[in-house]
Amino acid sequence: MKQLPLTAAQAGLVLCEACGLLSRPAHREEPGYCPRCNGELAFRRHNSIQRTWALIVAAAICYLPANILPVMTTTTLGSVEEDTIISGVVLLYTTGSWHLALIVLIASVMIPLAKLIALSYLLITVQRGSIRSNRERARLYRLVEFIGRWSMLDVFVDTFVVALIQLQPLMAVLPGTGVLFFAAVVVLTMVAAESFDPRLIWDSSKEIELDADKRRS
Amino acid sequence: MPTIPIFHSSIIPVLSGERDPVTSLPENLIACPDCDLLQRIPSLPSGGKARCPRCGKVVAVRKPDSLDRTLALTVTAAIAFIVANVMPLMGLSAVGRTASTTIIGGAHEMWVQGERITALLVGFCVVVAPAVQIGFMLAVLLAARRFPAPSWAGTLLRWSETHQPWAMVEVMMLGVLVSLVKIAELAEVIPGIGMFAAGALIFLLAAMTVTFDPEEVWERVRWANGGVPRPPSVPGATGAGEADG
Numbered sequence: 001m002k003q004l005p006l007t008a009a010q011a012g013l014v015l016c017e018a019c020g021l022l023s024r025p026a027h028r029e030e031p032g033y034c035p036r037c038n039g040e041l042a043f044r045r046h047n048s049i050q051r052t053w054a055l056i057v058a059a060a061i062c063y064l065p066a067n068i069l070p071v072m073t074t075t076t077l078g079s080v081e082e083d084t085i086i087s088g089v090v091l092l093y094t095t096g097s098w099h100l101a102l103i104v105l106i107a108s109v110m111i112p113l114a115k116l117i118a119l120s121y122l123l124i125t126v127q128r129g130s131i132r133s134n135r136e137r138a139r140l141y142r143l144v145e146f147i148g149r150w151s152m153l154d155v156f157v158d159t160f161v162v163a164l165i166q167l168q169p170l171m172a173v174l175p176g177t178g179v180l181f182f183a184a185v186v187v188l189t190m191v192a193a194e195s196f197d198p199r200l201i202w203d204s205s206k207e208i209e210l211d212a213d214k215r216r217s
Numbered sequence: 218m219p220t221i222p223i224f225h226s227s228i229i230p231v232l233s234g235e236r237d238p239v240t241s242l243p244e245n246l247i248a249c250p251d252c253d254l255l256q257r258i259p260s261l262p263s264g265g266k267a268r269c270p271r272c273g274k275v276v277a278v279r280k281p282d283s284l285d286r287t288l289a290l291t292v293t294a295a296i297a298f299i300v301a302n303v304m305p306l307m308g309l310s311a312v313g314r315t316a317s318t319t320i321i322g323g324a325h326e327m328w329v330q331g332e333r334i335t336a337l338l339v340g341f342c343v344v345v346a347p348a349v350q351i352g353f354m355l356a357v358l359l360a361a362r363r364f365p366a367p368s369w370a371g372t373l374l375r376w377s378e379t380h381q382p383w384a385m386v387e388v389m390m391l392g393v394l395v396s397l398v399k400i401a402e403l404a405e406v407i408p409g410i411g412m413f414a415a416g417a418l419i420f421l422l423a424a425m426t427v428t429f430d431p432e433e434v435w436e437r438v439r440w441a442n443g444g445v446p447r448p449p450s451v452p453g454a455t456g457a458g459e460a461d462g
Contacts, residue, residue, distance in 0.1 A: 005271075006255050008248035013255070015248040018375040019435050022248055037371045038441035088399075097398050104395060138251055138272045149385055152342065156323075156385075156392025159339050161399055163318040163326040164309050164406075171311070171403065175332040183335050190382065202252040208271065 005208045007199075009043045016041055045197040049123055055192035056119055062184040063112060069178035071158050076171045084178060085109065085154055107153040108182070115151075115189045118144050119196060129204040141198045148193055151186045155179060249276055283430040288358040290428060294421035295351050301414035302344065306393065311404030319411060320344060320389070346384035347422070353377035354425065361434045365445050371438040374431060381426075387419045 008015050008022060014031045015022050018039035025031035031041035045051075070082035083091065085108050092101035118140055125137060158179050165173040245258045249269040258267050261279040269276050301320065308317030318326070320343055327336035353373045360370035393412065400406050439445055 007253040008255050009253055011255060013242070013248065015250060015253065017250065018378065019371065020247070020250070020432065021435070022242060022246060024242070033441070035442040035444065036435065036438070036440045037375050038368075039375055092395070092398065095398075095402055100395050100398055103391070134252075135272060138274070142251075142274075149382060150388055150391075152385055152388050153392050153395070155335060155339060156343070156389045157395045157399065159323040159327050159335070160306070160318065160393055160396040162330060163323040164307065164316055164396075164400055165403065166316060166326065167311060167314050167404075170314075175327055175330050175335065179332055179335050183338050187338065194382075198251045199253040202254075202272065208254065 007202070007208070009199075009203075014041050014043050017045075044199060044203075045195060048195060048197040048200060049127060051195040052119060052123055052192050055188050055195060056116055056123075059112070059185050059188035059192060060116055062181045062188065063116070066112075066178055066182035066185050067109070069181060070176035071154065071178040071182065072161060072176050073174045074165070074171070075174070077169075082176065085182065088154070088157075104154060104157070107150050111147055111151045112185050112189060115144050115148060115193070119189070119192055122196065122201065126200045126204070131205045134201055134205065137201050138198060141193075141196065141201070145193050148186070148190045151189070152183075155183050155186070247276060249274055277432070278430060280428060280430040280433075283428055283433050284358055284361055287354070287425055287429040290421055290425045291351060291354045291358060294418060294425060295355060297414050297418040297421055298347060298351055301411050301418050304411040304414060305409035306411040306415065307397065307409050308407045309400060309404040310407070317407075317409060320415070342383055342385040343389045346380050347386050347418075349380050350377055350384045350422070353380075354429070357434060361437050364437050364448065365439040366434070366437045368439045368441055370434065371441065374434055374438075378431070384422070386415060386422060390415055390419055 012028065013022050013024055016034040016037060016039055019034060019037035021034055021036045023035060023041070025041060028043075031043065033039065034041055067085055070084050071088065072083050074081045074083065085104075089101050089105045089109070092098075092104060122137060122141060122144075125132075158175055162173050162175050165171060243257070245260075246255065247258055248255050249272060251274040252269060252272040254269060254271045256269065256276070258277045261267060261277060263279050263281040265279050266275050267277040268274065303319070305317040305319055306323070308315060321340065324336045324340035324344070327333075327339060354377060357370045357374045357377070360366045360373075390412075393415075397406050397408070436446055
């Protein structure tokens with residue numbers, strides 16, 4: 001008989017995502033709760049694909065107003081100036097700190113967009129049962145998971161600028177509606193990344209191929 | 218610093234035709250959290266890591282003296298956190314007027330200005346989530362000094378791990394830096410003591426995650442179903458290993 005590596009699900013075992021305990025649930029359909037940490041067990045995260053899609057669509061909808069609406073309004077002695085995320089980046093660039101401008105551009109504009117594209121790509125390939133470049137897709141997922149929180153940067157920038165510049169009636173900065181949409185994009189994409197189950201990337205592979213084997217041959 | 222040895226865990230030879238390949242689960246049997254592959258963890262030396270042979274995820278680590286070191290860092294982080302939140306983060310002076318803000322003051326101003334949801338989110342990410350992370354970690358580590366540790370330590374550890382991605386002190390500090398540059402155009406800014414404390418806090422929180430090995434706590438926690446974990450067989454062995462080094 002041929003010996004094959006197995007996944008936990010194929011062997012009827014389930015890994016607790018909270019504490020890492022491997023256990024054999026009594027019922028395959030309802031694995032119940034982890035005997036060690038009492039966390040809810042699941043062979044794969046519940047409705048992972050549908051949930052992640054829903055969150056991505058919601059985030060994509062918020063992405064547009066987040067970039068169009070002003071994130072802050074500066075009032076200086078009667079004159080009012082509205083700043084969007086992009087105009088904030090341009091302002092940083094023109095005042096000479098191009099490296100900070102680049103950081104804000106990457107964190108606020110590029111990372112959220114890249115996350116939406118990356119998660120959609122992962123979902124589509126999983127739904128089509130793709131078995132190609134699994135390792136790269138797994139790495140992409142880990143990157144998305146790691147990098148997501150840095151998009152929150154602009155929310156903090158706005159918060160502290162607003163908090164400090166309250167020198168009425170000379171000068172005051174007020175937050176704009178764009179901040180709310182922008183924060184929504186960040187939160188929705190972070191939750192989307194958490195609801196995607198990376199194990200789905202590997203589930204379509206019929207035979208388990210190991211990277212170590214590939215390198216040897 | 219010595220290079221950290223990296224191992225590949227070995228694949229258990231499971232007979233695919235067998236109906237019940239793993240009847241009693243061996244202790245070193247794990248599943249990769251990212252690709253679900255069953256594998257055995259080799260016995261790791263202190264500081265060693267094992268990677269999943271299929272997807273490359275680090276599936277096991279042995280960190281030297283994890284619980285005590287993390288406890289020391291957590292206590293320091295708690296102090297830094299309190300200073301960072303009590304002392305002003307930064308201040309400014311313009312046209313003869315001065316203003317300053319604390320971390321929570323930033324969130325409060327957003328609330329006052331009508332952006333309530335954003336204010337709550339900021340407050341959660343920079344105050345509540347880090348406080349939970351530090352406080353829970355402190356409780357877990359103190360509880361884990363006993364064997365077996367009470368099962369609430371496991372519950373707290375589970376909650377603290379779900380909170381962790383939302384604790385964004387380092388992102389906040391980068392935001393503070395950017396806002397300093399933006400404000401410098403308009404007024405003179407004065408960095409406060411809170412900013413230095415928050416800067417120290419970033420490194421302490423990062424060091425906590427690096428030294429902490431949750432598996433070591435899980436091995437000591439009383440199970441939710443009432444089971445008592447096997448007494449750890451390693452302490453004597455690791456103690457001897459450390460005496461040698």
